[in-house]
Amino acid sequence: xxxxxxxxxxxxxxxxxxxxxxxxxxxxxxxxxxxxxxxxxxxxxxxxxxxxxxxxxxxxxxxxxxxxxxxxxxxxxxxxxxxxxxxxxxxxxxxxxxxxxxxxxxxxxxxxxxxxxxxxxxxxxxxxxxxxxxxxxxxxxxxxxxxxxxxxxxxxxxxxxxxxxxxxxxxxxxxxxxxxxxxxxxxxxxxxxxxxxxxxxxxxxxxxxxxxxxxxxxxxxxxxxxxxxxxxxxxxxxxxxxxxxxxxxxxxxxxxxxxxxxxxxxxxxxxxxxxxxxxxxxxxxxxxxxxxxxxxxxxxxxxxxxxxxxxxxxxxxxxxxxxxxxxxxxxxxxxxxxxxxxxxxxxxxxxxxxxxxxxxxxxxxxxxxxxxxxxxxxxxxxxxxxxxxxxxxxxxxxxxxxxxxxxxxxxxxxxxxxxxxxxxxxxxxxxxxxxxxxxxxxxxxxxxxxxxxxxxxxxxxxxxxxxxxxxxxxxxxxxxxxxxxxxxxxxxxxxxxxxxxxxxxxxxxxxxxxxxxxxxxxxxxxxxxxxxxxxxxxxxxxxxxxxxxxxxxxxxxxxxxxxxxxxxxxxxxxxxxxxxxxxxxxxxxxxxxxxxxxxxxxxxxxxxxxxxxxxxxxxxxxxxxxxxxxxxxxxxxxxxxxxxxxxxxxxx
Amino acid sequence: xxxxxxxxxxxxxxxxxxxxxxxxxxxxxxxxxxxxxxxxxxxxxxxxxxxxxxxxxxxxxxxxxxxxxxxxxxxxxxxxxxxxxxxxxxxxxxxxxxxxxxxxxxxxxxxxxxxxxxxxxxxxxxxxxxxxxxxxxxxxxxxxxxxxxxxxxxxxxxxxxxxxxxxxxxxxxxxxxxxxxxxxxxxxxxxxxxxxxxxxxxxxxxxxxxxxxxxxxxxxxxxxxxxxxxxxxxxxxxxx
Numbered sequence: 001x002x003x004x005x006x007x008x009x010x011x012x013x014x015x016x017x018x019x020x021x022x023x024x025x026x027x028x029x030x031x032x033x034x035x036x037x038x039x040x041x042x043x044x045x046x047x048x049x050x051x052x053x054x055x056x057x058x059x060x061x062x063x064x065x066x067x068x069x070x071x072x073x074x075x076x077x078x079x080x081x082x083x084x085x086x087x088x089x090x091x092x093x094x095x096x097x098x099x100x101x102x103x104x105x106x107x108x109x110x111x112x113x114x115x116x117x118x119x120x121x122x123x124x125x126x127x128x129x130x131x132x133x134x135x136x137x138x139x140x141x142x143x144x145x146x147x148x149x150x151x152x153x154x155x156x157x158x159x160x161x162x163x164x165x166x167x168x169x170x171x172x173x174x175x176x177x178x179x180x181x182x183x184x185x186x187x188x189x190x191x192x193x194x195x196x197x198x199x200x201x202x203x204x205x206x207x208x209x210x211x212x213x214x215x216x217x218x219x220x221x222x223x224x225x226x227x228x229x230x231x232x233x234x235x236x237x238x239x240x241x242x243x244x245x246x247x248x249x250x251x252x253x254x255x256x257x258x259x260x261x262x263x264x265x266x267x268x269x270x271x272x273x274x275x276x277x278x279x280x281x282x283x284x285x286x287x288x289x290x291x292x293x294x295x296x297x298x299x300x301x302x303x304x305x306x307x308x309x310x311x312x313x314x315x316x317x318x319x320x321x322x323x324x325x326x327x328x329x330x331x332x333x334x335x336x337x338x339x340x341x342x343x344x345x346x347x348x349x350x351x352x353x354x355x356x357x358x359x360x361x362x363x364x365x366x367x368x369x370x371x372x373x374x375x376x377x378x379x380x381x382x383x384x385x386x387x388x389x390x391x392x393x394x395x396x397x398x399x400x401x402x403x404x405x406x407x408x409x410x411x412x413x414x415x416x417x418x419x420x421x422x423x424x425x426x427x428x429x430x431x432x433x434x435x436x437x438x439x440x441x442x443x444x445x446x447x448x449x450x451x452x453x454x455x456x457x458x459x460x461x462x463x464x465x466x467x468x469x470x471x472x473x474x475x476x477x478x479x480x481x482x483x484x485x486x487x488x489x490x491x492x493x494x495x496x497x498x499x500x501x502x503x504x505x506x507x508x509x510x511x512x513x514x515x516x517x518x519x520x521x522x523x524x525x526x527x528x529x530x531x532x533x534x535x536x537x538x539x540x541x542x543x544x545x546x547x548x549x550x551x552x553x554x555x556x557x558x559x560x561x562x563x564x565x566x567x568x569x570x571x572x573x574x575x576x577x578x579x580x581x582x583x584x585x586x587x588x589x590x591x592x593x594x595x596x597x598x599x600x601x602x603x604x605x606x607x608x609x610x611x612x613x614x615x616x617x618x619x620x621x622x623x624x625x626x627x628x629x630x631x632x633x634x635x636x637x638x639x640x641x642x643x644x645x646x647x648x649x650x651x652x
Numbered sequence: 653x654x655x656x657x658x659x660x661x662x663x664x665x666x667x668x669x670x671x672x673x674x675x676x677x678x679x680x681x682x683x684x685x686x687x688x689x690x691x692x693x694x695x696x697x698x699x700x701x702x703x704x705x706x707x708x709x710x711x712x713x714x715x716x717x718x719x720x721x722x723x724x725x726x727x728x729x730x731x732x733x734x735x736x737x738x739x740x741x742x743x744x745x746x747x748x749x750x751x752x753x754x755x756x757x758x759x760x761x762x763x764x765x766x767x768x769x770x771x772x773x774x775x776x777x778x779x780x781x782x783x784x785x786x787x788x789x790x791x792x793x794x795x796x797x798x799x800x801x802x803x804x805x806x807x808x809x810x811x812x813x814x815x816x817x818x819x820x821x822x823x824x825x826x827x828x829x830x831x832x833x834x835x836x837x838x839x840x841x842x843x844x845x846x847x848x849x850x851x852x853x854x855x856x857x858x859x860x861x862x863x864x865x866x867x868x869x870x871x872x873x874x875x876x877x878x879x880x881x882x883x884x885x886x887x888x889x890x891x892x
Contacts, residue, residue, distance in 0.1 A: 184757045
């Protein structure tokens with residue numbers, strides 16, 4: 001038993017060291033540049049793949065050379081990423097860095113798929129590191145011992161560099177007050193690239209040693225990034241000490257649980273993070289940081305006046321209502337299926353916009369509510385009643401109730417910590433879905449049928465068909481109208497709320513929470529209410545999806561889903577309600593078109609998204625206002641004299 | 653005194669975004685002087701300093717230092733030429749030790765006055781010498797002010813821009829700060845002192861500029877300003 005535990009500890013330390021190297025870079029990058037780098041996991045995977053490519057021609061003995069060269073290459077990529085994508089965003093709200101690096105995840109991950117084969121590959125290690133060794137009576141693998149010693153040496157040298165060199169001093173000072181560092185004549189921007197490169201190199205080292213310990217796969221980055229964030233957050237953002245303590249702690253806990261309490265594996269670290277944040281909102285070793293300014297850029301302020309806008313809206317709704325009528329005649333019935341998915345996601349995106357665009361609460365875990373709604377519907381239909389109305393009602397109530405609890409616990413922390421704690425709740429739920437019996441484990445719940453009615457009276461859409469002359473309305477088409485009604489209803493409801501005094505308070509919170517407080521508003525309560533409304537609507541979206549498709553799967557609550565819905569909101573234009581609807585349409589439209597050409601559509605989508613975040617942060621809906629000056633100048637009556645032309649430009 | 657002033661600010665406009673704060677503001681400082689810029693809250697004092705050091709760029713007008721145009725240089729460049737800003741509320745690094753706070757400034761700026769070594773700076777500020785390993789945040793307000801000034805000296809400043817050095821300090825500490833400013837001046841360092849406290853200016857400065865709504869409304873020696881009841885009353889709220 002004791003021997004077993006010791007063995008577990010060695011394994012735990014090995015994984016812990018990997019986490020430490022990963023989290024250290026992540027934490028320092030945040031500390032200095034306030035960038036939450038979601039792409040860190042992909043840099044980690046890149047390290048392993050580069051090593052794989054370097055070792056391949058020479059065999060395992062080249063491992064040590066690769067351990068040096070691959071991180072160097074990844075470091076250079078890190079410098080390039082900082083210089084060309086992260087740098088233009090300094091001074092904006094940290095949210096934009098989250099979005100940017102999320103786009104980078106899509107791009108780098110697809111590049112990995114493009115260049116290397118999918119599936120697990122072994123990273124060859126030298127013979128010298130195979131076999132076992134006796135360490136104080138314990139039979140440990142040489143590789144484990146090597147990883148622990150090597151990792152400890154790396155961590156120690158990074159620490160020494162931070163504490164005892166001029167470079168480290170500047171980094172530490174920069175994480176406290178960037179402008180003052182500049183005022184002392186130090187060009188701190190130059191150091192940003194180096195810090196980013198160094199963090200990337202450390203991640204690469206971690207990727208290589210984990211690759212040698214387990215295997216290398218394109219998904220390896222996605223699977224470590226969330227635990228790495230948990231470590232950074234619970235250790236304290238920006239704290240190197242915290243990254244070390246948190247990394248080792250999580251590595252050991254995870255390994256021990258895998259053996260002794262597998263049901264808790266994957267959930268405990270999130271509970272730990274949430275618990276620590278509630279007691280110590282800045283993490284174990286975190287310190288008070290300068291509050292990041294930079295407003296959230298909303299897409300409001302269009303070119304249309306209210307009347308025109310209303311007509312455009314009505315026309316859009318009219319066209320949407322006609323869409324199913326042409327299915328089977330002008331286009332395939334698949335169009336309706338796609339349109340339903342867009343409507344559902346548009347509703348999901350709208351729900352996020354309500355909290356993100358209007359109260360400034362950046363929820364990184366909104367897939368939690370979508371998943372809750374989906375599973376609530378599935379479970380209700382299977383165990384409570386086959387009535388769709390009962391199921392959807394339950395989905396809304398449960399999502400709202402959980403949103404209240406999550407809101408109650410998380411709204412006390414703000415900014416990046418709020419984003420992280422919501423992410424933590426979503427991942428907690430995601431992991432529970434895998435482990436609970438009632439949710440059907442990794443397979444999820446499927447084969448669910450329903451009828452539209454109550455108390456046994458109603459109609460089942462699967463078996464229905466309405467024949468109106470040349471037009472056939474299938475059950476799918478009829479469901480389309482239900483989804484459309486839900487979206488329009490939610491849009492009108494949220495718009496009404498925002499135009500009420502309640503909405504004015506929400507907007508004032510987004511602009512400046514402190515001032516709203518000074519006006520006597522208890523902002524926490526307003527934010528919580530908005531969060532509940534948003535959670536309920538997201539639950540409605542998830543519930544609708546399950547009603548139509550007849551299944552619910554754990555991936556509904558995966559963090560990539562939360563990321564995608566943020567992408568849609570930004571793509572369309574945050575803080576507008578209709579922007580996210582546009583965003584969802586364009587997102588799925590692009591996906592639809594791109595998948596026709598390449599299976600690597602995320603690469604293209606990710607690139608488009610990166611360009612949006614950098615160049616058009618207010619989203620598609622801001623495009624007309626941006627183009628207007630150009631258009632009016634070109635289409636002026638007759639040839640405008642030159643002076644007038646310059647006058648137009650001066651007007652912008 | 654040399655023919656050209658050490659620093660000359662000529663008709664600058666400056667501000668934040670669309671908000672213009674300074675309107676054709678001009679002033680000049682000769683080498684070795686202590687010059688004060690005095691005015692009420694919101695008059696544009698801090699904006700003036702931030703524009704000179706290069707955190708803000710003037711939208712028109714020029715700033716010359718040692719005969720060179722520095723209008724468009726940013727803070728990292730002006731500091732290496734011998735300017736230093738000791739900002740409002742000191743802005744020392746709270747998590748770094750006193751010694752580290754000084755080390756970070758020690759990067760050898762181009763300077764006529766030899767920059768002080770860290771040891772020399774500590775010698776000058778006895779309070780700091782006893783606490784070199786303490787975190788910056790553990791210092792009192794007065795000590796933090798001393799540290800911020802010491803940091804400028806270690807950075808090799810020829811011209812120190814002091815932003816409200818006595819703000820929020822107890823009266824007997826204000827006296828200490830004033831002694832330090834005099835000592836700096838004795839070492840050949842030129843000082844542009846921004847203050848709300850007229851009495852500090854009158855006691856320290858060779859010449860005074862009075863600023864109101866982004867414009868210089870008066871210039872004179874301490875004796876002249878002290879005698880000018882109208883200016884004191886109208887712009888500074890001091891009744892003689």
